[in-house]
Amino acid sequence: MADEKLKVRFKKAVDYVNNYSEPLPADLLLKLYAYFKIANKNYDHPNSRTPLINAFKANALIQAKNVNIKTAMKNYIDLVEKEIKNSGD
Numbered sequence: 249m250a251d252e253k254l255k256v257r258f259k260k261a262v263d264y265v266n267n268y269s270e271p272l273p274a275d276l277l278l279k280l281y282a283y284f285k286i287a288n289k290n291y292d293h294p295n296s297r298t299p300l301i302n303a304f305k306a307n308a309l310i311q312a313k314n315v316n317i318k319t320a321m322k323n324y325i326d327l328v329e330k331e332i333k334n335s336g337d
Contacts, residue, residue, distance in 0.1 A: 251318075254318065254321050254322070255321070257321075257325050258287060258321040258324060258325055261324055261325045261328040261329070262284065262324070264328055264332070264333070265280060265328060265332065268332060272332065274304075276327065276331055276332075278304055278305065278307075278308035279308060279312075279323075279327055280324060280327060280328075281305055281308055281309075282305075282308040282309050282311065282312040282315075282320075283312060283315070283320040283321070283323045283324040283327070284320075284324060285309060286309075286312060286315055286316075286317060286320035287317055287320040287321045287324060289317065293306070294306055294309075
């Protein structure tokens with residue numbers, strides 16, 4: 249998949265999630281969070297006001313630490329397509 253095409257698909261998937269109004273499972277949100285951060289080369293520490301949420305986000309990033317940027321984008325897109333778009337939406 250060409251880089252530009254992947255970036256366009258990733259942006260569409262991110263926009264879809266940002267505009268999605270139904271509640272999503274926490275484990276799915278954490279995976280999406282980690283892949284989004286990696287895909288955007290954002291290596292800042294989680295900054296929630298709640299320490300427990302920061303811990304969960306940090307754990308999600310640790311679990312995805314060996315994922316490269318392209319794979320993070322592809323994984324994000326796959327999660328959106330399989331877990332959100334095809335969930336009876």
